[in-house]
Structure formats: structure tokens, C-alpha cells
Amino acid sequence: MSTLQSLLEELKKRDWLKIIDEPLDVFLEIPHVAYVEAKLASPKVLLFTHPIDQKNGKVYEMPVLMNMFANFEITEWIFGNHPDAIANEIRTLLHMKPPEGFMGKMSMLSQLFDLKNVPPKRSKKRGECQSIIYEGANASLERLPILTTWSEDGGPFITMGQVYTQSLDGKMQNLGMYRLQKYDEHHLGLHWQIHKDSSCFFDQYREAGKKMPVSIAIGGHPLYIWCGQAPMPYGMFELMLYGFVRKQNAKIVKSITNDIYIPHDVDIVIEGFVDPSNLRIEGPFGDHTGYYTPQELYPVLEISAITTGKSPIYQATVVGKPPLEDKYMGWATERIFLPLLQTTAPDLIDYHMPENGVFHNLILAKLKTRFKGHAQQIMHAFWGVGQMSFVKHALFVEEDAPALTDYWALTEHILNRLSTSSILITSGIIDALDHSSYETLVGGKLGVDATGEIKPKTCEVVSDEVLYERASALIPNIIALKQYMTHTANPITVIQYTKTTSARTLFDALSPLKNHLRVVVFVDEHNNDVENPYMLVWRTVNNIDAQRDIWLHPFIGIDATTKNTLDGYTREWPKDVDCDPKVIEDLRKRSIIDISDEEIEKYQLY
Template sequence: MQDVIQWLKDNGNLKIIDEALDVELEIPHVAYIEVKKEDSRPILFTKPVNKAKGIEYDMPVLMNIFANKEITEKIFDKHPDEVAEGIGELLKLKPPKTFKAKLAMVPKLFSLKNVFPKRLKFRGECQEIIIPKEEVDLDRLPVLKTWEEDGGPFITMGQVYTQSLDGSMQNLGMYRLQQYDSNRLGMHWQIHKDASHFFDQYQRAGKKMPVTVAIGGDPLYIWCGQAPMPHGMFEMLLYGFVRNKNAQLVKSITNDIYIPRDVDIVIEGFVDPEKMEIEGPFGDHTGYYTLKEPFPVMEVETITMKKEPVFAATVVGKPPLEDKYMGWATERVFLPMLKPMAPDLIDYNMPENGVFHNLILAKMKTLYPGHAQQFMHAFWGVGQMSFVKHAVFVAEDAPELEDFEELVKYILNRLDKSKILITQGIVDHLDHSSKKQFVGGKLGIDATGDEVESGMEALLDDSELLAKMQQIDSNIVALKQYMIHTRNPVCVIAVKKERSMRELIKELKVLKSHLKVLVIVDQANNDITDPYMLIWRVVNNIDAQRDVKLKGFIAIDATNKNSMDGYKREWPGDTFCTKEVLDRLQQKGLIDIDETFIKKFGLLPF
């Protein structure tokens, strides 16, 4: 994969746009719409410009590299399940007891020599052009501004290479980088990440921390950067395992960090532990803006690149996104690593509209009472699984985890309030729903048992139930019931919120014979006929300890929170496209969308 563009032409149905488009909003909007199509394709923008700064860039922008499952599998050169099988075999290796067994193990051990990165003593293709410190200008790179309210342009597919203070550990992470000016970047490594842990070491020692950021090269580098490797393990080991060949690394020009020889662009610098700067806001992969917050600043020492570099970028916002397919590969590859701590786990799925860390579905063999609850605690206590907010467990007789409609029926027929666990734990840095940053409610559902006996006492049609509710509160403006033939139908209502929903839930208890599961969302920007986006909204917006009530019926308050709810943090806004940009792109024939598409994916407010 030396020439990624040619490879994508041959293998990925690469879409090429030769019209000059702005790195501010225009290019990201085209990519954002493309990735939501069923036949999504990677896109090469050959003429990026920055109209505000009067810049015509001399390098193309490549987006949607992981455009679909087929191309993701081709990038791996195998199905991710095959990678998982190999990892599973390694985890089960035992010392051979016979000479014959030793001989049988030789090929496996011999192949492991390809796992370890190889450090080269010469410069790589990524260092064909070297820009010295006095000539560094980040404006030479077509850094994108995706959303109107973003704090500035952001590098969104940067491979961030760091190492521990003593040099014994190296890490590759994929963190966004805000461009402040010509030679400074905001380093958004979240508090729980390895790079942040390394930063703490340098901060305590009072030393500047070297950082090298790579862009482009083999797309598998990008995937490795977001892979949830165990603490202290260099992600390039995973690259070697998947490719069955050593990652070839070269030393950075100005520090001792090694990076792949064949990446397109390298940005080298250091972070001064004494300097912090406000980073953000940024429309993130949760579909919400992450708010302004102080983060370390990288001061750039040099930029190196290939003679004809390609600038790789991704677009984030509301699902579905490119991370749907990257996350699918991660989910498959890392299944064997979950099984040692949950040996009766059969499979798991992290739906993209659950924003991965907000929802996990797991299938397991249940061997004794409380087994599912045991799994919940195990998941919430291990690595990046500890950030999962909502976990639903089903038994081995459940439908396939990607057969969502049948799976939901299975779960609702087994939903029992006595088997719902609500607790507290760590939550992702980007989670906005919790009362306090980093710590919030967790919800686990044990749906592994038999179907519950009792169903709805008196099912009403939507219009009749809505009329009864509006007699209680006229701010309830819409209602739709789902899965009415299951033991636990789901009733979704949209409200004009003028008070705490805790009060409304109490008042609606007079209708408990007509309700099993009640979900409340704001009227604004929610289509209650669209279950895909409703799931996205609900799992983003709830803190289980505050927003899930189990008395009378199960009630879930998924409205935006404010002071009426005792919520004192700033509630972030949705990521919305800029209408003028969409109209302009539509007129040029670069996108083809209608009102149905716009509403389905929440592109504009409504």
C-alpha cells in the first residue's frame, strides 16, 4: 500500500472531486453526507483552498478512507475475525510437552518475529522534504474546519506518537489537534489516555515532552491509533500482527520518537507542561460539541513530508460516520481479549448510533443467577470498556446481535425491573450528561432469563394515549409507541420542556396501566418516528442515576438538562450543517440530498 491513492482507485471505488472547495465547511460537508450513504465511497479532493486566507494548497485531501465494511476488510487484507482468531490462539498458547508439539509451535513462534516494529537507521520517504523551525507554517497544510461553531481548524486524523519519560514505552493515539496559529497545536489527549499519563510524568519532572504527529501512510496506522490496546503496549505491535510484517519506523528529525517511514506528513515538536491553552469547542463524534477546556499546547519544531504528500482527514458528528466501520473492525479484533475476564462471553456489539462507549449489547452463556450482573461489573472495570454507560446482556438463544429489530423484541419480552442494575462509575471525557465530569451513572440490563409473565394491562392506541397525557400536561406534543406486541412496549413522547421531567413522570403514574417503558425527549430536533436517531439521543442524554426511574413503570428522561434538573454544567449543542453551504454544494451538483435525508440524519435544526 505504498500508493494509497492508487490502491483506493483499484480497490475502493475512489471518488475524485476536482472542483476547488474550501477546507472550511465545504470539504467536510461533502464528506459528512457521503459517509451517510449506503454506498459510501472514499473521496479525494484535489483542489482544496482556504478562501478566507486566500490559500490554494498544493496537496490533496483524502477522506472517508474507511468508507464501508468491504473496504475496511480490504485494508486489513482479511476479515477482522481472522485477526481475532489469531489473537485468540496466542492467548491460549501453552508450553509444549512433547517434541512433536514443539515442532508444531515453531511456525507460530516464527511468525511472531514480524510483530515487532523495526527501527531503521536511515531516513524515510516521510522525510524527503524537511521544513526547518524558522520556516514552519501550519497554513501549508489543508487543515479542516468541520463545523461552524468549531474553535478553529482541526487535524482530525493525526497519528500522535509519544513516549514515556524514561523512553521505555511508546504510544500511538488518534487525538484531534486544534491549529492555533502557524506553529502551535492544541493537544486534546483525554485524561484517561496513555499520552496524558506520559504527560503527567513530564509535568512532575518539569521537562518538556516530545511529540511527533504523523498524517497519512498505510490506513492501518490510523486504525491502530484508535485501537484499545492494554496500557503500555505499543500499537505498532498490532500493525505487525495484522500485516504479518514489521512496521518500519524511522527516527524523528528533532526528537527520539520513531514513526512509520511511509507516512505522508510529520509534525514534530514538544509540549511544555507549564503551558495550557483553551481548546475547542469542537463538533465531536458524539454528535455534540465538546466545550472549551484547557489542554496542553504543542510547539512545532519542524515539519517533514513526502515529495507529493496526501493530507488524510476524517469528519465527525452524528452517526453514521466513518468510525462505524473502524469501530466494527475494533469490536471484532478485540473480542478474544475480553474473553479472559468474561470467559462465557459469546459475542458483543457496540452500535454506532450508541456512539460505541454509550451502549454495548452482549451475548453470553448464563450458568448461574447473577451471572449477567457479574459480567456488568467486569466490563465496567476493564480498560476502555470501563467507559461504557449502558450494557444489555442476552442469552445464547437470542437473535444475532446485529439483527436489531428481533433483538429488541427479545429484550423487551424479558425486561424485568428487578434485573436492572443502576450504579456509578467512570464515564468518557466527552460524556456531557453526568452531573460531574468523568463520573456518572451506569445502567445494566439482564435480559438473559425467561420471558416475563405480565405484559401491558391495557394497551391504548397512540392518539388515545396522547389525549390522556395532554390532559395531564399540554406540553406533551407528540407520542409514538414501539414494539406494542411485546411484554414491554416502548412509548416515546416529545415535550416542550418548561419544568423538570421528574414532576411529569410522577403525574403520569396515573396512567401506569397503559405504560411499561416511557421515554421522554425534547420536541426540538427529535423525530419520534426515527428509532435510529432516538437511540443516539437517549444514550447520549441520560445519566442513569438521575434520569431512569423504576417505580410504577420504567421512565427515561432523555431531554436536554438544565438548572431545572439540578444540572449546573453547560449543556452542549448538536452538530448541525450550515444551510448555506449545503445549498451551495447542492447547486454545484456535488451533493444530492432532499428534505427526507436532511431530517433523517439531523443535518439541520427542526
């Protein structure tokens, strides 16, 4: 039995697996079921045993596995330990001092012994993943039930591919999780963004004018894919993290047609070479920001072989509006990487990336302030270190603040300490997926230092109705207005309006109401609901570039609207990633999904 099959057996025993035997289409249907499952109160892992491609009259032999990281409990089980316990092991190693006394020596020896499990072990034998070998014309992607997740995607995409590469001199190996677009039977688009390690290797091959070997694995132990998305420093092979977490070296074997090593027990391997002179348009793709990422040029893999285990399982994920499977993968990453962050910011007590901040858009951090400007110091450390530098908005609180996951209490705490002088606006590099800034890859950053004293409450609070009337008299086209946290020093007023003018002109127009306003957030008419704070936070942190969209006078203003030429924005603003309502309705009618109208609205499925 393969690694993945035995894990599925265990999932079945624990009643954590839903098996769906009904034939379902790889085009939208399967991904929509997984998307809905992730929004339910107790999501499970999904196994689709009969994937079909209705349009082309195809029936696949391979089952499709989705939502492997279905919830906190299953994620912890995959790791074999709570991520905080793994973080503690790392912390112990980082703080390892020369041992004192016999017992000290013994315990250190055992820790060092454990480290023997870290480096991947190369095997000369063929792997289980090479039980069946297809080469040349037989190495066809048509064998795989590759999903098209969203109706406006540029085609089918492999969404849980472990992409294995090596540097030109062969000294460094890398595992990255990047999506892969199926162009045809033998070609895949490789969406490694410019900041990522494989892109760095790719530059080496391009400069040398040499073809780059790449192997993509699917399946095997789910920790492989988690390691692929982990923000390991450049030059460190992610499979070392696998060995560390599992206390068992990753066993790797050489690909059949190139020199790349892959884990022996994965389900599927796609091997090939990239000609660095050949780039091709990739996308669009409904991404984990909840927006479509635009088309861009990326390298292409020409497939030389596909190998599989005896009964391979095709693993996939769905990304889009939160919450989804990446919430749980991100949770483990957040916990396990805390001790490493603490090496550059020792007074950082904890940090947290809420799921509706889609990781890099919002970070909450707790620190023990020891000197003036301490929070700013850590903000700059974040913005300067590895993938943390993608973070757009960082909010800092003191050690006595509520838990970072207690969102209402924490918001109250921050708003009671917020003032214009605690706000830092700067710029830096941003995630390649970000759409808010005027140009790609660089944009605004916001840091809020809420570690200070409580501020006096000076806001004259009136009801939503009264404020709505007064605001409507000053600015046109208001659709709705709602105030949040009116008991704090800085209530938040969300104003939805039909956008015929840039929001920046409206802040000044509202200045006669400045006694009633402390923080104003403008949203537009498209898909916003002022009663839905979860999605408002999601959209706001996605849509703002702090340098362009935040004002500090006459009150704090945030323009979270869709930008266009009224704002001097000339890029194409992406569409929301929406489910196809017909597919959802049909799946509901067939009782394959069970989601209420309220939940559809809450998570803005369409």
C-alpha cells in the same frame, strides 16, 4: 510511489475512490461533502485534489483524503483479512498450549515465527516521510490543508493525526489518535483526554519539569491510524498491533528534531515539544458524540519541524452524528478485541456497539449464563477494564438471543425479558466527552440483565391517538407520542413535550395510566422526531445519566431531555453538531453531493 498513493491506485482500480477535482474550501465544504458521503448507501473513499481557503485566498498543493474507512468491504481490504479472522488468530495465540506431536510443533513454530513481525523495527536511515524537511520558521502549519469541520468549531483541527509519544524514561512508546487544534502556524492543541496513555506520559514530564517530545504523523498505511484509536493496554506500543495484523514489522525512523520514532512511510510528520507548564483552551469541537465538546485546558505543541514525503497526501476524517467513518474503524476494533475481553469474561459469547450508541454509550452483549448474577459479574468487569469502563449502558442477553446486530429482533427479545429487578443502576468513570452527568468524568451506569425468563404481557395497549389524548389530559405541552414494540411485554412509549418542567415530575403525573405504560421515554422539543428510532436511540443514550434519569416506578421512565437547572444540572449543555444548511444547499446545487431531503431528515443533518 508512497504507501498511500499505491493504496489509492488500488482503490481507483476497484472503483472505490471518488476523485473530486472541483476546488472546495477547507472551511466546511470538504468536511460537509465527506459527512454526507458517509450517510449514503454505498459510501466511497474521497480524494479532494483542489483544496482551497477561500477566505484567505489560498490554494493548497496537497490533496485531502477522507473517508478512508468508507465501508465494511474497504475496511476489510485495509486489514488484508476479515477482522473476525484476525480475532481468531489472537484467540489461537491466547490459547496456545504446549504442542503435541510433530505436526503440533510445526504449526506452533509457524505461529511463533509470525510473532517476529510484531515489534516495530528501528531504522537508522531517513524515512520517505523525511524527503522534504522544514525547520524553524519554515515549519509552518499553513502548508497543510487543515479543515474546519463545523461552523462553531474553535478553529481548524487535524482530525487524523497519529500522535507518537514516549514515557519520561524512554522505555514505553505510545501511538494515540487525538484531535489537534491549530492555534497558529507553529502551535497545536493536544486533545489527549485524562484517561489516555499520552496524558499519563505527560504527567511524568510535568512532575519532572521537563519538556515532552511529541511527533504527529499523518497518512501512510491506514492501519497506523486504526492502531492509534485501538484500546491497547497501557505500556503496549500500538505499532505492535500493526505488525501483528499486517504480518510485517512497522519500520520506524527517528524524528529530525526530537527522539520520537515514527513510521518511515507516512505522508507528513509534525515534530515538536510540549512545555508542561503551558496549557491552553482547546475547542469547542463538534465531536463524535454528535454534540460539541466544551472548551477545556489542554497541552500545546510547539512545532520544531515538519517533514513530508515527495508528494504528500493530507488525510482527515469527520466526526459528528452517526453514521460516519468511525463506524467502520469501531467495527474492526470491536471484532478484534473480542478475544481479549473474553480473557476477563470467558462466558462472553459476543458483544456489539451499535453506531448510534457512539460506542461507549451502548453495548450489547451475549453470554452463556452459568450462575445467578453472571450478567452483573460481566457488567462490572466491563466497567472496571481499560476503555471499556467508559461504557454507560450495557444490555445482556442469553446465548439463544437473536444476533446482536438484528436490532429489532433483539429489542423485542430484551423487552420480553425486562423487569425492574433485571436493572442495575450504579456509577463509575465515564468518557471525558460525556455531557449527561452532573459533573465531568464520573456518572451513572445502567446494566440490564435480559438473560432471564419471558415475562407475561400485562400492558393494556391502546392506540397512539387514545394514549396521546389521555396523557395530554394529565400533563401539559405534549407535542407527540408514539409507541414502539406494543406486541412485547414492555412496550416503549416515546413522549415529546415542550420542556417547562423537569420530566421527573411528569412520571408521577402519568401514574393513572400505568396499566398502559411499561417504558416511557421523554424527549423535548429540540430536534427530536418520535418517528425516527435511529436518532432517538442516539440522543437517549447520549443524554441520560442512569442515576439521575431512570425511574423504576410506577413504570420504567427515562428522561432523555436536554437537562438544565430544572433538573439541578448546572453545566453548559452542549449544542447538536449540525451542518450549515447553506453549505449543504450550495453543494447540492453544484451537484457535488447528492442527498435527498429524506436522508437529511433521517440523519438530522440540521
